[in-house]
Amino acid sequence: MKQLGEKLRIMRRMLELSQKDVAAILHIDRSTYTYYELGKTEPPLETVVALSNLFSISLDDLLKHQCSLETFQILYHRKIAKMSWKKFEKEGDKHDI
Numbered sequence: 033m034k035q036l037g038e039k040l041r042i043m044r045r046m047l048e049l050s051q052k053d054v055a056a057i058l059h060i061d062r063s064t065y066t067y068y069e070l071g072k073t074e075p076p077l078e079t080v081v082a083l084s085n086l087f088s089i090s091l092d093d094l095l096k097h098q099c100s101l102e103t104f105q106i107l108y109h110r111k112i113a114k115m116s117w118k119k120f121e122k123e124g125d126k127h128d129i
Contacts, residue, residue: 034071035097041069042105043087046112058082088115 044054055065058079067073075083084091089108
């Protein structure tokens with residue numbers, strides 16, 4: 033589960049969240065979340081599902097080891113950028129520019 037922890041760290045940093053922020057959202061202690069990122073403990077299934085929802089990533093993409101962490105970081109960055117652009121377009125429809 034070491035790679036899961038690395039993925040959690042990558043996604044959290046890309047969203048500019050602290051470990052404390054994520055722990056608060058999940059209603060867990062910050063040190064518990066830190067252990068997830070470090071790969072010292074594995075999160076329970078309900079926490080994995082909550083993390084998947086929080087980071088807007090499928091359980092498959094979160095748990096599978098299909099690519100290197102560098103590739104994962106690039107792909108997740110593109111996903112975040114795409115989500116931000118769609119939000120911008122949606123908000124732009126509400127206003128006359």
